[in-house]
Amino acid sequence: MLALKLLLVPAFIACISVAGKRWGPAVAGWLAGLPVVVGPILFLLALERGAPFAAAAATSALCAVFASVAFSLAYAWSCRRHGWPLALAAALAAWLAAVALLGWRPFSPFAALALALALATLFICPSLFPPPGAAARAAGISRTGLLVRMLAGAGLTLAVTTLSASIGSTWSGLLALFPVLGIVLSVFSHRAAGPDFVVALLTSMAGGLFSLVAFCFTLAVLLPRSTIAIAFATAILATAATQWAVKAVGDRRARKQPGIAEQETA
Numbered sequence: 001m002l003a004l005k006l007l008l009v010p011a012f013i014a015c016i017s018v019a020g021k022r023w024g025p026a027v028a029g030w031l032a033g034l035p036v037v038v039g040p041i042l043f044l045l046a047l048e049r050g051a052p053f054a055a056a057a058a059t060s061a062l063c064a065v066f067a068s069v070a071f072s073l074a075y076a077w078s079c080r081r082h083g084w085p086l087a088l089a090a091a092l093a094a095w096l097a098a099v100a101l102l103g104w105r106p107f108s109p110f111a112a113l114a115l116a117l118a119l120a121t122l123f124i125c126p127s128l129f130p131p132p133g134a135a136a137r138a139a140g141i142s143r144t145g146l147l148v149r150m151l152a153g154a155g156l157t158l159a160v161t162t163l164s165a166s167i168g169s170t171w172s173g174l175l176a177l178f179p180v181l182g183i184v185l186s187v188f189s190h191r192a193a194g195p196d197f198v199v200a201l202l203t204s205m206a207g208g209l210f211s212l213v214a215f216c217f218t219l220a221v222l223l224p225r226s227t228i229a230i231a232f233a234t235a236i237l238a239t240a241a242t243q244w245a246v247k248a249v250g251d252r253r254a255r256k257q258p259g260i261a262e263q264e265t266a
Contacts, residue, residue: 007154008040008157009036009037009040009041009153009154009156009157010149010150010151010153010154011150012034012036012037012040012153013036013149013150013152013153013180013181013184014146014149014150015031016031016032016036016181016185017145017146017149017185018146019031027204029200029201029202029203029204029205029206029207029208030204030205030207030208030243030246030247031208032181032182032185032201032204032205032208033204033205033206033207033208033209033210033211033212033243034208034211034212034239034243035211035212035215035216035239036181037153037156037157037176037177037180037181038061038176038177038212038215038216039215039235040157041156041157041160041172041176042054042057042058042061042173042176042216042219043228043232044157045057045169045172045176046223046228046231046232047228049169051223051224051228051231052223052224053169053172054169054219054223054228055219055220055221055223055224056169056170056173056220057169057170057172057173057176058111058173058216058217058219058220058223059111059114059173059216059220060102060114060169060170060171060172060173060174060176061173061174061176061177061212061216062111062114062115062117062118062173062213062216062217062220063102063114063117063118063173063174064099064102064173064174064176064177065117065118065121065122065177065209065212065213066098066102066117066118066121067095067098067099067102067174067177068095068177068179068182068209069121069122069125069206069209070094070095070097070098071091071092071094071095071098071179071182072091072125072129072179072182072202072203072205072206073094073125073128073129073202074087074090074091074093074094074095075087075088075090075091075182075186075198075202076129076130076198076199076202076203077090077130078090078091079186079190079195079198079199080130080195080199083190084186084187084190084191087186087190088183088186088187091179091182091183091186092183095178095179099174102174103170103171103174111217111220111221114217114220115213115217118209118213118216118217119213122206122207122209122210122213125206126203126206126207129199129202129203129206130199132196132199132200132203145188148184148188149184149185149188152180152183152184153180153181153184156178156180159175160172160175160176160178163175181205182202182205185201185205186198186201186202189201207246208243208246210242210243210245210246211239211240211242211243211246212239213242214235214238214239214241214242215235215236215238215239216235217238218231218234218235218238219231219232219235222234222235
């Protein structure tokens with residue numbers, strides 16, 4: 001079990017980092033919206049703490065989409081004027097404020113309310129990001145940088161699953177969406193490729209969170225009513241279907257707006 005915690009999430013982070021280097025910020029952000037961190041964490045919580053605990057954590061993770069988007073918005077606006085230390089500080093402050101609000105009024109028993117909050121956040125947030133800048137070039141990545149990203153993912157997974165017995169299902173779910181991908185991808189990309197790359201990355205990441213919402217909501221509904229295997233298999237199918245739909249909509253919009261298509265493929 002320890003090996004799974006330490007290897008699964010870092011492997012996903014490595015794949016996303018390589019995709020960003022090869023295909024640019026739009027593809028990296030779209031992939032980062034997948035439940036590559038929260039999925040393994042919820043699976044481990046289900047195995048170690050039981051299906052009801054994991055279902056409640058999945059509902060809290062749905063709410064945490066609000067905090068995740070708050071992080072991305074704060075970093076996207078801050079990075080245009082400041083270096084990565086100040087941008088990261090502003091983004092973490094926004095995330096902490098959002099999580100404190102969510103933890104004070106937990107939605108854990110109400111999956112439908114959590115879903116409504118997550119969807120409202122994702123439908124509103126595209127208009128709140130800074131306007132796209134010049135075409136963003138792909139960010140380079142060293143072996144050391146890739147290793148740091150992978151270690152950060154492993155540390156988060158290990159910390160949340162270890163602390164789950166004492167922090168409860170609500171905070172386990174909220175912390176499962178701690179923006180480890182947002183932090184490592186934004187900071188390294190900011191330093192290597194500049195703010196325009198980061199804005200494109202974070203905007204695309206927010207759009208990709210629809211698949212994470214589908215994943216968490218499916219688990220919140222099915223875990224109390226079926227086996228862990230069936231719940232997670234169905235959640236993975238829901239994720240794939242949602243991600244395909246989001247990609248299809250994005251491609252259709254890009255064809256109607258050539259400037260956006262050129263920026264994403266640059």
